[in-house]
Amino acid sequence: MQRLIVLITTLMLAACSDPRQQVTTQLADQVLLPAHQQWQSRNMTLLDSTRAWCSGDQELASLKQAFHQSQSAWSRLQPLMVGPLSEGNRSWQVQFWPDKRNMVARQTEDLLDEFADLTQPQLEGASVVVQGLTAFEYVLFDEQTAVTENRDRYCPLLTGIARHQLTLSDQVLALWQQPEGMLDKLTSFPNARYANADEALGGILRVQVTGVDTLKKKLGTPMGRLNSGVPQPYQAEAWRSRHSTENLQASLAGAQAVWERVRSLVGDAGLVADIDQAYKTIRDQLEALPAPLMELVQDPTRQAQLQSLYQNLDALETLQQDDLARHLGIQIGFNANDGD
Amino acid sequence: MPLTRRQLLGVGAAVAGTAALGGWTVWSGRGQSPLLLSARNDDAGQHYAVGYFLDGRRAFATPVTDRCHDICRHPFLPLALFVGRRPSRESYLVDLRDGILLQTLHSQPQRHFYGHAVFHNSGRWLYATENDTREPGRGVLGRYRLDSTRLQLIHDGEVSSHGVGPHQLAWLPDGESLVIGNGGIRTEGGSRKEMNLPAMAPSLVIMDRQGELLSKETLPQQKNSIRHLAVASDGTVITGQQYHGPAWDKVPLLAIKRPGEAYHPFPVSESQLAIMNQYTASIAIHSEKRLVAMTAPRGNRFFIWDLDSAATVVDAPMPDCAGVGAVPGGFAVTSGQGKCRYFDCTGGAVQSHWLTLPDGWWDNHLWLG
Numbered sequence: 001m002q003r004l005i006v007l008i009t010t011l012m013l014a015a016c017s018d019p020r021q022q023v024t025t026q027l028a029d030q031v032l033l034p035a036h037q038q039w040q041s042r043n044m045t046l047l048d049s050t051r052a053w054c055s056g057d058q059e060l061a062s063l064k065q066a067f068h069q070s071q072s073a074w075s076r077l078q079p080l081m082v083g084p085l086s087e088g089n090r091s092w093q094v095q096f097w098p099d100k101r102n103m104v105a106r107q108t109e110d111l112l113d114e115f116a117d118l119t120q121p122q123l124e125g126a127s128v129v130v131q132g133l134t135a136f137e138y139v140l141f142d143e144q145t146a147v148t149e150n151r152d153r154y155c156p157l158l159t160g161i162a163r164h165q166l167t168l169s170d171q172v173l174a175l176w177q178q179p180e181g182m183l184d185k186l187t188s189f190p191n192a193r194y195a196n197a198d199e200a201l202g203g204i205l206r207v208q209v210t211g212v213d214t215l216k217k218k219l220g221t222p223m224g225r226l227n228s229g230v231p232q233p234y235q236a237e238a239w240r241s242r243h244s245t246e247n248l249q250a251s252l253a254g255a256q257a258v259w260e261r262v263r264s265l266v267g268d269a270g271l272v273a274d275i276d277q278a279y280k281t282i283r284d285q286l287e288a289l290p291a292p293l294m295e296l297v298q299d300p301t302r303q304a305q306l307q308s309l310y311q312n313l314d315a316l317e318t319l320q321q322d323d324l325a326r327h328l329g330i331q332i333g334f335n336a337n338d339g340d
Numbered sequence: 341m342p343l344t345r346r347q348l349l350g351v352g353a354a355v356a357g358t359a360a361l362g363g364w365t366v367w368s369g370r371g372q373s374p375l376l377l378s379a380r381n382d383d384a385g386q387h388y389a390v391g392y393f394l395d396g397r398r399a400f401a402t403p404v405t406d407r408c409h410d411i412c413r414h415p416f417l418p419l420a421l422f423v424g425r426r427p428s429r430e431s432y433l434v435d436l437r438d439g440i441l442l443q444t445l446h447s448q449p450q451r452h453f454y455g456h457a458v459f460h461n462s463g464r465w466l467y468a469t470e471n472d473t474r475e476p477g478r479g480v481l482g483r484y485r486l487d488s489t490r491l492q493l494i495h496d497g498e499v500s501s502h503g504v505g506p507h508q509l510a511w512l513p514d515g516e517s518l519v520i521g522n523g524g525i526r527t528e529g530g531s532r533k534e535m536n537l538p539a540m541a542p543s544l545v546i547m548d549r550q551g552e553l554l555s556k557e558t559l560p561q562q563k564n565s566i567r568h569l570a571v572a573s574d575g576t577v578i579t580g581q582q583y584h585g586p587a588w589d590k591v592p593l594l595a596i597k598r599p600g601e602a603y604h605p606f607p608v609s610e611s612q613l614a615i616m617n618q619y620t621a622s623i624a625i626h627s628e629k630r631l632v633a634m635t636a637p638r639g640n641r642f643f644i645w646d647l648d649s650a651a652t653v654v655d656a657p658m659p660d661c662a663g664v665g666a667v668p669g670g671f672a673v674t675s676g677q678g679k680c681r682y683f684d685c686t687g688g689a690v691q692s693h694w695l696t697l698p699d700g701w702w703d704n705h706l707w708l709g
Binding site: 087088089092127128129190192193194195196198199202203206325326329331332339340 | 614
């Protein structure tokens with residue numbers, strides 16, 4: 001028995017002393033799970049705030065602030081959403097972007113025309129287009145809704161969306177924290193999902209790199225990179241609330257939080273310096289943007305500035321996807337990103 | 341005792357006769373671990389045609405110029421064609437005993453490969469799905485004759501695939517009719533860029549190998565590209581789709597055609613469909629156990645269902661799962677990112693364990709036998 005205990009202790013020590021397992025566990029405990037918890041907690045505040053505004057107990061500015069907080073937590077979470085939130089189309093229920101044909105405005109109004117006093121089951125049965133923060137933002141910020149005068153029309157939807165977001169985040173958090181949930185899968189190996197810490201770390205990095213790629217798209221789409229350079233201001237994420245840049249900053253901070261933990265695994269000082277510098281440059285460039293993104297993309301004098309930001313995001317993506325992955329000997333998606 | 345290449349050539353010369361059957365039997369030996377053939381990369385981006393025994397021993401890893409996709413085994417000679425992935429104009433005929441590259445097969449002018457091919461069971465003919473890149477674009481089956489003395493494939497005509505963007509093809513049990521997934525997407529000859537998404541026309545075609553169309557069926561969703569398929573020994577066909585419409589649409593990503601019946605969706609649950617992220621990769625059928633297995637690399641998910649009842653047998657997370665193949669006891673699955681796995685289906689509950697194959701960089705398909 002004593003020998004068994006010694007053996008188990010030795011094995012546990014060996015596991016603890018594996019730096020990759022340590023980093024993976026730290027990421028799960030100290031970065032990924034807290035980001036999910038923060039998202040859930042902001043959604044709780046959003047529901048409270050929505051109810052308060054709808055019953056006349058709160059200013060619209062406070063509700064808008066609660067919305068920004070939820071949106072920001074969701075933006076931070078995007079490069080960190082390993083597991084449940086990225087599966088089963090859940091993330092589409094949080095945000096509908098890109099919205100190429102202004103479906104959010106159209107479908108929101110159609111839904112409310114159809115159901116004058118919208119119930120939760122009616123919202124749950126509707127399209128993801130109207131269930132998430134993008135529809136919430138439309139109601140709150142679009143001039144055509146005149147939400148203060150039309151509180152009765154829009155409140156059932158706002159409350160329904162806030163409740164849907166909270167339920168979704170409760171469910172996702174439960175899938176993280178339940179026995180053999182996502183947290184266990186990222187901290188104890190092998191398990192049904194990951195053979196070892198390397199696979200789990202690969203999974204985290206893959207989501208993080210995808211998050212950086214999404215940042216490129218969120219910047220590049222309104223710049224017109226998909227439309228022969230013709231700016232598409234209404235394709236910017238969160239254009240109605242003029243919060244595109246703040247969202248990009250929150251997502252970048254989420255991606256950087258992963259890098260901050262992974263850095264200790266990298267023996268190449270040059271690579272570390274390059275990635276550190278890439279984050280700093282992008283952070284500074286985002287900080288220096290003088291106006292909302294949808295306005296900047298329409299200003300010819302700002303094109304070089306935006307172009308440079310895009311190129312730096314692209315460089316960061318390459319540094320992590322190619323150089324960092326190779327250095328760590330970890331594959332970041334092969335068939336998933338480029339299948340046939 | 342392994343054959344020398346000269347002996348192999350001798351066997352090849354007699355390819356039409358039953359004597360040729362000896363070649364593979366001698367080579368594979370008795371009780372040997374199954375051989376797994378696949379396209380694979382290394383982390384520097386070099387492409388390989390590889391053979392590994394399922395117990396982890398490497399048979400060969402032959403560097404090739406272009407990334408390959410599926411592997412087409414000769415029915416009895418130790419040869420396989422590693423088929424170039426869209427839009428490659430090269431495929432590689434490899435001697436499976438040592439990995440020697442016997443031939444780089446070039447596509448015809450204004451044609452490129454789509455990554456899949458099959459040998460006819462006579463061993464004399466090979467059929468490959470190809471893109472006729474001229475206007476307005478059409479799918480063809482390139483026909484190749486195996487020169488039995490030189491062991492070289494020689495282009496010997498082509499027929500229409502009766503659709504655009506033909507992808508995987510397989511023999512029906514008669515060994516003379518082919519079932520083909522026409523993905524319906526026209527792509528540029530020099531790139532992988534789609535040219536016709538609004539006008540996609542996917543179809544499931546059954547035709548004889550002379551080119552005569554026997555049936556052509558479609559699914560209701562015009563953007564649901566029919567790509568991969570497998571055929572059970574009773575002729576049941578399962579197809580896997582890749583949907584090019586919105587990510588949140590609920591569309592059938594698997595479909596089934598039982599012999600004599602209409603082609604229709606295979607009933608998997610909505611939650612399983614949602615997890616696939618509109619993308620299915622490789623399909624394998626275990627005819628004796630009546631099981632169908634499928635990889636969904638974008639959803640990081642591997643599935644096994646009962647072919648007849650559609651009941652879920654396995655629904656397992658697996659990072660970037662890629663190729664799947666059946667062996668008598670179950671299924672082997674490779675991964676582009678992590679460890680390869682084996683799913684043992686011999687007992688009541690399916691047992692899974694990791695294989696000692698190298699981790700990651702495995703491409704979407706494998707041949708196992």
